[in-house]
Amino acid sequence: MKIEEQPTTVIAVAHLIGRVEQxxxxxxxxxxxxxxxxxxxxxxxxxxxxxxxFENLRLIIPAETEVPSISGMYWGAxxxxxxxxxxxxxxxxxxxxxxxxxxxxxxxxxxxxxxxFQGEGPCQRK
Amino acid sequence: MSxxxxxxFGPQHPVLPEPIHLDLVLEDETVIDVVPxxxxxxxxxxxxxxxxxxxxxxxxxxRTCGICSFIHGMTYCQGVEQIMDLEIPARAHYLxxxxxxYSRLHSHLLWLGLFADAMGFENLFxxxxxxxxxxxxxxxxxxxxxxIQGSCKVGGVRRDISDEKLAAMAGDLKSFETELSDLSEVFxxxxxxxxxxxxxxxxxxTDAYDLGAAGPVARGSGVAIxxxxxxxxxxxxLRFEPATESAGDCxxxxxxxxxxxxxxxxxxxxxxxxxxxxxxxVKLKGMPDGEYFSRSEQPRGELVHxxxxxxxxxxxxxxxRTPTLTNVPSLVKMLQGCELADVPVIVLSIDPCIGCxxx
Amino acid sequence: MTYLKRSPWxxxxxxxxxxxxxxxxxxxxxxxxDVERFGIVNTGNPKHADIFVVTGSINExxxxxxxxxxxxxxxxxxxxxxxxxxxxxxxxxECYNVSGGIDxxxxxxxxxxxxxxxxxSIIDGIVKSLSILEEKRxxxxxxxxxxxxxxxxxx
Numbered sequence: 001m002k003i004e005e006q007p008t009t010v011i012a013v014a015h016l017i018g019r020v021e022q023x024x025x026x027x028x029x030x031x032x033x034x035x036x037x038x039x040x041x042x043x044x045x046x047x048x049x050x051x052x053x054f055e056n057l058r059l060i061i062p063a064e065t066e067v068p069s070i071s072g073m074y075w076g077a078x079x080x081x082x083x084x085x086x087x088x089x090x091x092x093x094x095x096x097x098x099x100x101x102x103x104x105x106x107x108x109x110x111x112x113x114x115x116x117f118q119g120e121g122p123c124q125r126k
Numbered sequence: 127m128s129x130x131x132x133x134x135f136g137p138q139h140p141v142l143p144e145p146i147h148l149d150l151v152l153e154d155e156t157v158i159d160v161v162p163x164x165x166x167x168x169x170x171x172x173x174x175x176x177x178x179x180x181x182x183x184x185x186x187x188x189r190t191c192g193i194c195s196f197i198h199g200m201t202y203c204q205g206v207e208q209i210m211d212l213e214i215p216a217r218a219h220y221l222x223x224x225x226x227x228y229s230r231l232h233s234h235l236l237w238l239g240l241f242a243d244a245m246g247f248e249n250l251f252x253x254x255x256x257x258x259x260x261x262x263x264x265x266x267x268x269x270x271x272x273x274i275q276g277s278c279k280v281g282g283v284r285r286d287i288s289d290e291k292l293a294a295m296a297g298d299l300k301s302f303e304t305e306l307s308d309l310s311e312v313f314x315x316x317x318x319x320x321x322x323x324x325x326x327x328x329x330x331x332t333d334a335y336d337l338g339a340a341g342p343v344a345r346g347s348g349v350a351i352x353x354x355x356x357x358x359x360x361x362x363x364l365r366f367e368p369a370t371e372s373a374g375d376c377x378x379x380x381x382x383x384x385x386x387x388x389x390x391x392x393x394x395x396x397x398x399x400x401x402x403x404x405x406x407x408v409k410l411k412g413m414p415d416g417e418y419f420s421r422s423e424q425p426r427g428e429l430v431h432x433x434x435x436x437x438x439x440x441x442x443x444x445x446x447r448t449p450t451l452t453n454v455p456s457l458v459k460m461l462q463g464c465e466l467a468d469v470p471v472i473v474l475s476i477d478p479c480i481g482c483x484x485x
Numbered sequence: 486m487t488y489l490k491r492s493p494w495x496x497x498x499x500x501x502x503x504x505x506x507x508x509x510x511x512x513x514x515x516x517x518x519d520v521e522r523f524g525i526v527n528t529g530n531p532k533h534a535d536i537f538v539v540t541g542s543i544n545e546x547x548x549x550x551x552x553x554x555x556x557x558x559x560x561x562x563x564x565x566x567x568x569x570x571x572x573x574x575x576x577x578x579e580c581y582n583v584s585g586g587i588d589x590x591x592x593x594x595x596x597x598x599x600x601x602x603x604x605x606s607i608i609d610g611i612v613k614s615l616s617i618l619e620e621k622r623x624x625x626x627x628x629x630x631x632x633x634x635x636x637x638x639x640x
Contacts, residue, residue, distance in 0.1 A: 002208060003358050006419055030338045032430050032447040045432065047419060052356055054419065076337040076455030083451075097161075104168050104484065107545040107582050115173035117579045145499060145547070166546050167501040170582040177579055189576055192505020192601055236508060239515075255515035262512075273505045273601045481504040 008045070008056040016046075017068055019057055023048045024073045028055070033070075033080035035088045037113060042090060046070070063089075063113075071096040079103075087112040130158070135469060146480050148473070152466060160461045162454055168484040175441040180206055180414055181280050183444065187431070190446055191482035192273050193236060194424045196229045198431075198482075199278040202444070204358060205420030205433040206280045210412065216360070216402040218282035223360040223397050224295075225269065225277065226422075227390040232261040232273075233425035234383045234390075237477045238313065241380065244474045245322050250312060257309060260302055264295060282407025289401075296398040299391050306391075310384045323377035327460040327472035330374055339456040340449040341427020342382040343476050347374035353423035364396045376475040383477075386425075413437050424449055426477050448482035492524030493615060496534035498554055501583065502541025505601030506568035510538060513611075518604045525611065531557040536614055537591075538607075542570040542577060543584040555591045561621035563594040563614040568602045575600060 011019055028048035036043045038060075044067065046057040059067065069092050071077040081092045082103035089110035108116065135148040145166040151159040174186050187202035188195045200222050207214060239254035262272045268287050269275040277284045287295075313319060329339070334347035344351050345368060352368035354361040369385035371378035414435030422429050427449030434443040453476045460472050499507045513520050514527055528534050531554045543551065555564065566587045569575035574585045587593050594617045597610035 003204075004356055004421075029335055031428070032432075032445075032452070034432055034445040034447065036432075036434055036443040036445070038442065047430070054421070056419070074336070074338065076452065079451055079454050099163070102163065104164060105546050106168060106170070107584075111170055111581045112173060115170070115176060116581050117173070117177060118574075118581070118583065118585075145550070166544075166550070167499070167541070168544065168546070168582050169501050169542075169577045170580040171577055174577075174580060186576055189503045189505070189600070192503045192508060195503075195505065252516055255512065256517060259512075259515075259517040271601075272603065273508060479504065481499075481502060481507075 004052070004054055006054050006056060008058050010058045010060060013059055013061060013065060013067060016057070016059060017070070017073075020046065020070045020073055023055075023057075026050065030070075030074040030077060033077065033084065035084050035090055035112075037088065042088060044084070044090070061090075064091075066091045066093050068092075069094040069096070086110075089113055129153075133466070135473075146473075146478060148461075148469075150461070150466065150469065155465050155467070157461050157464050157466060157469065160458045162458065164480070164484050166484070167481050171485050172444050172446060175444045177440075179439045180435065180441050181410070183441065184279060185276065187444070187446070188274055188276060188278075190485055191448070191479055193233050193479055194229055194426065194429075194482070195274045196225050196269075196278065197422055197424045197429065198446070199275070200226060200359070201420050201422040201429055201431045202433070203278050203280045204422070205418045205431045206414050206435075206441075208418040208420060209414040209416045209433060209435055210410070212281060212408060212410070214282045214408055215405045217286070217404045218406045219360040220397050220401050221283045221287060221406065222278065223364070224287070224394055225265070225275065226359065227394045227397070228261055228265055230390045230425045231387060232258055232265065233477075234387050235261065237383060237425075237474075238309070238380075241471070241474050242313075242319075244470045245319065247319065250309075253309060257302070257305055260298075264298070267291070268295075279407065281410050282405070284407075286406050292398045292401060296395050299394065303388070303391055306387060310387070313380055313384060320377065322468075322471060323380060324373075324375060326376045326468050327464060327475055328373070328375045329456055329460050331372070333459055334374065334456060337455040337459060338452045339427075340452050341424065341477075342379050342386070343427065343453050343456055345370045346379035346382045348372040351428065353421050353428050356421065358422055360397060360400075361393075363400060364393055366393055376471055379475045413439055414441065426450060426479055426482075427453065446482075446485055448479065448485070450476070450479045450483040453478075454483075492526070493535040493611075493618065494526045494528045494533050495536040495538050495611070496528055496531050496554065496558070497538045497540070498551060500539055500541035500547050500551055500571065500587065501544045501577075502568065502570055503601075506540035506570070506599075506607075509601050509604050510540060510567060510607060513604045513607050518608060520608060520611070531555075532559065534558050535562060535618060536611060537562060537564045538567055538611070539564065539571050539587045540567045542574045543587060543590055544582045545584070548584070548590060551587065551590050561618055561625050563618045563621065564591055565595045565597060565607075565610050565614050566593045567597045567607055567610065569598060569600045572596045572598065 028050040031047040149161040188199035235258035239251040242250035269277040415437035417434040420431040430447040432445040
């Protein structure tokens with residue numbers, strides 16, 4: 001039994017702002033944004049909710065595409081957008097608070113893009 | 127006009143059990159802007175899905191956070207079950223509900239203690255944590271672990287609780303409830319506490335909703351979002367109402383959590399009463415292929431585990447969106463305009479869980 | 486018995502722990518376990534502390550913080566690594582951002598196992614570290630060591 005329906009609409013980057021605006025006007029709140037690497041492309045999910053109705057927008061973009069920021073409509077989106085930039089290296093244009101890659105400081109640049117793992121070497125100094 | 131100065135807060139700070147860094151821009155004693163910076167606890171555990179099979183990743187998911195570890199594990203398992211279209215036995219749902227509510231009790235009591243400590247009320251801190259040990263004892267007796275339980279698995283739960291033990295648990299809640307009432311009396315009606323909390327760090331209802339606040343932060347501002355209302359686990363069969371307050375200040379957030387403590391006790395009693403007989407797990411068939419946003423109500427608010435599988439034993443992506451992350455924008459709003467001396471109390475009032483937030 | 490052994494002060498730092506061990510360290514201070522009855526006090530200032538209790542593993546960002554806190558502590562000092570993450574990186578040791586156990590950065594005297602470490606074992610670890618602290622103190626105050634520091638001091 002499904003707990004809830006989760007409709008997802010795939011849209012083009014050019015339509016993003018317009019669609020998000022509709023959600024904003026419709027009184028939806030932003031639940032989360034995230035990126036997933038699928039092959040050479042990235043999927044970016046924007047999740048919205050109103051009265052427990054959960055809906056998603058999805059962009060499917062090649063790695064080097066610049067995505068417009070939605071922080072003009074949802075002020076709090078900067079946490080997700082900075083995170084997306086720092087972990088996946090997705091360029092987001094026009095963020096209200098831009099940390100310039102210093103939101104999450106990591107050992108490797110853009111670690112979630114083809115993630116690497118530590119070897120089996122000794123984990124202690126002895 | 128006076129000069130602006132920047133005061134760093136954290137990462138190592140007496141009131142913070144965990145490291146977070148805030149740059150506070152001050153004008154005299156008033157905070158006019160806040161820039162959060164995180165990453166002290168970032169481990170990158172979401173990438174481990176590529177290394178661990180989907181049944182093993184439960185252990186990693188549980189260790190996202192040591193405070194709400196059970197709910198993390200459960201939300202992950204629930205997501206995989208939804209992808210695989212796996213119907214788990216009713217008893218497993220009820221056991222998950224009971225452990226979730228005990229986790230909420232332990233987490234809220236922990237927070238009450240830390241909150242009291244941030245206000246310099248050490249006695250109250252000690253008393254909250256003394257009471258919390260009762261909850262941890264129950265968790266330890268039923269799962270084997272105090273803070274990391276490891277009792278959830280994809281397809282059900284790992285252990286059962288006998289009916290005698292369930293009855294005893296429900297019985298023991300009585301004395302716990304009495305002690306909790308005494309404690310909450312102090313939190314809600316003590317003048318010195320009230321003077322520190324009422325009107326401090328106010329977040330309006332519109333701001334809370336627009337900034338995507340979750341959990342007690344949202345409910346303290348009158349936004350009645352409680353993911354348990356979506357009816358995951360056994361919540362669809364239990365009666366409860368989300369606790370809300372309208373003031374949106376630190377006092378309101380504290381009051382919400384105290385009311386939730388009592389509501390958790392009630393939910394545990396209902397679950398024990400309605401506990402169905404039967405199996406506690408089902409056998410797994412196949413591999414997860416598909417995606418799901420598994421959502422649940424953690425003590426700190428809405429938790430989202432986004433899971434995507436491609437039909438192999440390794441998931442493609444696990445993304446854990448924790449309530450603290452979504453409460454950061456609200457925290458920034460709350461801090462703007464407050465006094466420097468109130469910063470610790472306001473920061474704690476969102477119940478920050480940095481371990482979760484940075485993963 | 487010396488004052489140091491009677492009443493050691495600890496400083497706790499959360500490296501990249503999941504919180505599980507942190508709250509157990511805090512739980513040691515609260516009425517159920519109450520290490521304060523032994524005179525053990527949790528302080529927020531590294532310059533007051535004798536025992537450095539670290540939970541969680543080393544990552545890029547906290548590397549310097551851990552080193553800095555350790556260096557600020559006065560001699561003699563001991564380090565207690567609490568939990569399996571602090572010992573070796575634990576379940577997260579393969580993560581790209583985790584460098585491994587605390588001993589990659591600073592010398593560790595006592596390892597407390599467990600995920601999460603139980604308050605009983607944490608107390609046990611701290612008690613073990615007390616005798617190491619005592620040893621270090623004796624060594625530091627021995628005539629040979631004193632001579633060393635005098636000759637090595639500012640002329």
